[in-house]
Amino acid sequence: MSDAETVEECVDQPVWKPTACILCSINCGLEMQVDKGRIVKVRGDKLAPNSEGYICQKAAKLDHYQNHSARLRQPLKRQPNGEYAPISWDAAIAEITTRMRDIKAQHGGGAFAYYGGGGQGNHLGGSYSGALRAALDTPYLYTALAQEKTGDFWVNGKLFGRESCFVLEGMEHSDYCIVLGANPYMAHGVRKTRDLLKAYKKDPSRTLVVIDPRVSETAKDADIHLRVRPGMDAYLLSAIIAVIFQEELENKEFLNQHTNGYDDLRRHFIDLPIEQYATTAGVDPELARQVARGFATAKSATVRADLGIQHSLHSTLNSYLEKLLFLVTGNFNRSGGNHLMAQFAPLIGHSKADDQKTAVTGMYGIAKLFPPNILPQEIDSDHPGRIRALIVDSANPALSAADTEAYRNAFKKLELMVVIDVAMTETALHAHYILPADSQFEKVESTYFTFGFPTSYYHLRRPILPRSGDTLPEPEIYRRLLVGLGAIPDHFPLLEKAARLDRRLPFSRAFPLALAATLKRHPQWRKYVPVILYATLGKALPEGMQSAAAIWGVCQMYAAKFGSQVRRTGLQGKGYALGLALFNRFLESPRPAPISTFKVEETWDLLKTRDRKINLHIPELTEWLDRLKTEALSEDRDYPFILAAGERRAYNANQIYRGPEWRKTDKEGVLRVHPSDLAKLGLVSGDKVRCRSRRGAVEAIASADESVLPGVLTLPHGFGMLYQDEQGRQLRNGPAINMLTDAAHCDPIAKTPYHKYVPVALEAVDV
Numbered sequence: 145m146s147d148a149e150t151v152e153e154c155v156d157q158p159v160w161k162p163t164a165c166i167l168c169s170i171n172c173g174l175e176m177q178v179d180k181g182r183i184v185k186v187r188g189d190k191l192a193p194n195s196e197g198y199i200c201q202k203a204a205k206l207d208h209y210q211n212h213s214a215r216l217r218q219p220l221k222r223q224p225n226g227e228y229a230p231i232s233w234d235a236a237i238a239e240i241t242t243r244m245r246d247i248k249a250q251h252g253g254g255a256f257a258y259y260g261g262g263g264q265g266n267h268l269g270g271s272y273s274g275a276l277r278a279a280l281d282t283p284y285l286y287t288a289l290a291q292e293k294t295g296d297f298w299v300n301g302k303l304f305g306r307e308s309c310f311v312l313e314g315m316e317h318s319d320y321c322i323v324l325g326a327n328p329y330m331a332h333g334v335r336k337t338r339d340l341l342k343a344y345k346k347d348p349s350r351t352l353v354v355i356d357p358r359v360s361e362t363a364k365d366a367d368i369h370l371r372v373r374p375g376m377d378a379y380l381l382s383a384i385i386a387v388i389f390q391e392e393l394e395n396k397e398f399l400n401q402h403t404n405g406y407d408d409l410r411r412h413f414i415d416l417p418i419e420q421y422a423t424t425a426g427v428d429p430e431l432a433r434q435v436a437r438g439f440a441t442a443k444s445a446t447v448r449a450d451l452g453i454q455h456s457l458h459s460t461l462n463s464y465l466e467k468l469l470f471l472v473t474g475n476f477n478r479s480g481g482n483h484l485m486a487q488f489a490p491l492i493g494h495s496k497a498d499d500q501k502t503a504v505t506g507m508y509g510i511a512k513l514f515p516p517n518i519l520p521q522e523i524d525s526d527h528p529g530r531i532r533a534l535i536v537d538s539a540n541p542a543l544s545a546a547d548t549e550a551y552r553n554a555f556k557k558l559e560l561m562v563v564i565d566v567a568m569t570e571t572a573l574h575a576h577y578i579l580p581a582d583s584q585f586e587k588v589e590s591t592y593f594t595f596g597f598p599t600s601y602y603h604l605r606r607p608i609l610p611r612s613g614d615t616l617p618e619p620e621i622y623r624r625l626l627v628g629l630g631a632i633p634d635h636f637p638l639l640e641k642a643a644r645l646d647r648r649l650p651f652s653r654a655f656p657l658a659l660a661a662t663l664k665r666h667p668q669w670r671k672y673v674p675v676i677l678y679a680t681l682g683k684a685l686p687e688g689m690q691s692a693a694a695i696w697g698v699c700q701m702y703a704a705k706f707g708s709q710v711r712r713t714g715l716q717g718k719g720y721a722l723g724l725a726l727f728n729r730f731l732e733s734p735r736p737a738p739i740s741t742f743k744v745e746e747t748w749d750l751l752k753t754r755d756r757k758i759n760l761h762i763p764e765l766t767e768w769l770d771r772l773k774t775e776a777l778s779e780d781r782d783y784p785f786i787l788a789a790g791e792r793r794a795y796n797a798n799q800i801y802r803g804p805e806w807r808k809t810d811k812e813g814v815l816r817v818h819p820s821d822l823a824k825l826g827l828v829s830g831d832k833v834r835c836r837s838r839r840g841a842v843e844a845i846a847s848a849d850e851s852v853l854p855g856v857l858t859l860p861h862g863f864g865m866l867y868q869d870e871q872g873r874q875l876r877n878g879p880a881i882n883m884l885t886d887a888a889h890c891d892p893i894a895k896t897p898y899h900k901y902v903p904v905a906l907e908a909v910d911v
């Protein structure tokens with residue numbers, strides 16, 4: 145696609161181009177009209193099978209992502225005076241790889257960490273970043289997932305045999321759904337979420353239960369709202385499970401057939417004081433009993449959990465209890481229950497006990513990921529094995545990770561910091577080199593959130609806008625870094641020729657044969673396969689599609705494992721031919737296209753324990769459960785409020801939009817306070833307040849709000865970005881909440897932050 149073509153086409157007759165929303169994990173199919181480098185109109189794509197025209201209020205504003213004053217348009221290098229000056233790509237790659245080689249030679253691969261590799265809309269580039277980690281010889285992959293879901297993955301590893309066993313909720317097909325610490329009305333996370341919530345509301349035979357301290361937008365329309373005290377879910381969930389055991393409502397047949405450890409587990413619940421636990425959690429014990437009975441006796445029941453339990457006290461224990469709910473009632477791997485799900489392109493792996501641990505804190509990986517909460521300590525240390533070089537791609541930890549101050553201090557200690565992003569972020573402002581990427585509408589992109597069931601879809605998006613600066617797609621950046629490091633050659637003439645031949649002659653197998661022969665001759669290149677695919681097969685793909693090359697390998701692996709499920713979507717053949725047919729389907733379709741169709745009973749094949757049984761009893765967690773009995777919650781008189789730092793609202797979207805112009809409401813990201821608390825301080829809505837924790841302080845505008853409990857405050861996620869206004873002044877857009885959070889305030893097993901439970905003081909700001 146040439147620049148001229150795109151612009152002309154749109155000026156003469158506006159064309160709707162299929163693409164997708166990049167703001168949450170649903171990635172609704174969109175159609176956009178573009179004109180002169182701008183996105184002028186956005187609508188839901190009715191032909192996208194995963195979203196069928198659904199769209200929420202946030203997607204219409206995507207031009208604010210594409211065009212804003214902080215977009216990066218050229219590579220930049222930090223100067224001795226701290227300013228950034230342009231540098232050519234060649235010089236930047238040469239200087240960066242020279243530094244990398246030196247650091248590796250002196251300190252080994254363990255001196256490198258990589259952070260990010262994909263956000264809500266862009267995972268394709270991350271597929272190539274593994275090759276860079278391999279070339280640097282580091283296992284240290286830090287991601288946002290490891291500050292929310294690794295406790296959950298750890299539990300999956302124990303229950304199902306591998307941390308990569310991914311569990312999906314059956315909310316769309318269920319009769320009884322518990323939404324636990326999630327606010328899907330605002331945050332989505334389920335296909336056509338608001339339509340689904342409406343369907344629950346309208347249908348008297350379906351029950352929606354919400355467990356949340358706040359009367360959230362989802363809770364408002366629920367059949368039952370259990371208004372748990374912040375951080376007390378472990379008490380409530382264990383009381384609910386205790387009701388199930390004590391009233392013998394568990395599914396014994398399921399437990400005997402599919403699980404180990406039933407009796408060991410039951411022992412921890414059979415004498416549990418239900419009334420006391422429910423009351424500690426702030427919930428009427430009768431209501432807890434009603435939910436336990438309703439869940440256990442429903443035709444099908446499911447739990448949809450998210451940050452409300454993962455970012456709160458007892459995070460990993462909560463994830464265990466949540467899973468026990470659907471396991472002990474037999475609502476697993478059946479329609480309308482929670483079930484295992486095959487990953488198309490794997491987002492996560494499985495960490496083994498003898499995998500390399502971090503040098504300073506001795507932290508182990510979970511699902512092959514390391515938690516952002518420990519990274520400042522791994523850098524800011526005198527330990528000889530400390531992290532000295534950091535590569536950040538598609539993430540903004542200077543704003544999004546816990547403990548901004550600790551991050552800022554750590555960044556200053558780095559010998560090399562490289563940021564790959566589309567925008568000048570708070571993190572980029574610390575880097576030695578900033579490498580500008582094409583935006584997600586200027587390149588081939590996709591996500592691996594392919595969680596449709598029974599049929600899942602993959603969307604290989606086309607570029608719909610011309611490149612707007614001296615930017616590159618991430619796969620090309622990784623290829624150049626690998627060449628600069630001497631890991632791979634600049635060209636692979638034989639493979640390139642074989643790829644061209646195969647593309648011309650559909651039945652030719654020259655490329656896979658040549659690839660196998662090359663890897664046999666150069667086994668050290670095996671770890672770089674995605675980048676080699678990009679550099680060879682990629683060049684033979686239709687114009688503009690080079691970065692799709694890694695998906696060829698993904699399709700081959702998936703078709704080899706799940707042939708019959710792939711064939712169910714209408715493709716034929718097996719082995720290589722089936723993988724190729726799947727790849728060609730994605731190449732040819734500008735919209736989401738089917739990957740596979742599963743029968744729910746086939747999800748049992750995804751269980752990875754040796755004896756194909758679920759290991760119900762996890763001693764580390766039942767011991768923790770038993771400790772709840774004696775756990776005393778100490779209230780901190782100096783910090784008497786509990787702040788949920790990071791709420792999803794109508795107008796926040798991680799750090800993907802930067803300026804405030806796109807927000808229709810809540811432009812400043814207000815602090816919700818119960819009216820009685822505000823009155824006690826002699827304040828009213830609209831007044832400026834300061835929230836202070838042991839780590840730091842932020843200012844915000846207070847808003848009296850009956851939806852929060854007295855003593856509880858909430859601030860939104862996705863604010864605090866720096867931006868320039870029309871006069872060119874540098875401003876901050878709302879509260880930077882991680883000034884308040886403490887890296888050490890986190891889960892003992894997964895090191896995931898307790899963002900929903902930050903003790904703070906509240907005071908008026910004199911203006």
Ligand SMILES: Nc1nc2c(c(=O)[nH]1)N[C@H]1C(S)=C(S)[C@@H](COP(=O)(O)OP(=O)(O)OC[C@H]3O[C@@H](n4cnc5c(=O)[nH]c(N)nc54)[C@H](O)[C@@H]3O)O[C@H]1N2
Nearest residue numbers: 325326327331358374375450451452791792796797798900
């Ligand atoms: N609008 C919007 N949508 C988004 C995003 C965004 O930035 N904006 N971000 C996306 C991302 S990255 C994610 S991970 C998801 C997250 O999606 P969610 O987890 O659904 O979003 P949150 O609002 O952070 O938290 C969910 C609920 O937890 C409740 N909660 C707080 N403390 C507790 C507690 O102690 N116990 C219980 N049970 N509940 C508690 C809050 O009141 C809130 O209603 O959203 C995605 N969608």
Ligand SMILES: Nc1nc2c(c(=O)[nH]1)N[C@H]1C(S)=C(S)[C@@H](COP(=O)(O)OP(=O)(O)OC[C@H]3O[C@@H](n4cnc5c(=O)[nH]c(N)nc54)[C@H](O)[C@@H]3O)O[C@H]1N2
Nearest residue numbers: 263288538539540544564565566581789790798799861899
């Ligand atoms: N206190 C508190 N902190 C939180 C949370 C909370 O609730 N409370 N929520 C947490 C959660 S759940 C998450 S998921 C994280 C999210 O935080 P991060 O992992 O930091 O990710 P995003 O905010 O999605 O930022 C994405 C970055 O990718 C860049 N980007 C966009 N498109 C591209 C592209 O095509 N290529 C490249 N290279 N870059 C691109 C954007 O400019 C942006 O800088 O925040 C976490 N932080």
Ligand code: SF4
Nearest residue numbers: 165167168171172200
């Ligand atoms: S933010 Fe999520 S739900 Fe809303 S349009 Fe985008 S992908 Fe769909």
Ligand SMILES: [Mo]
Nearest residue numbers: 288289292798
């Ligand atoms: Mo997230």
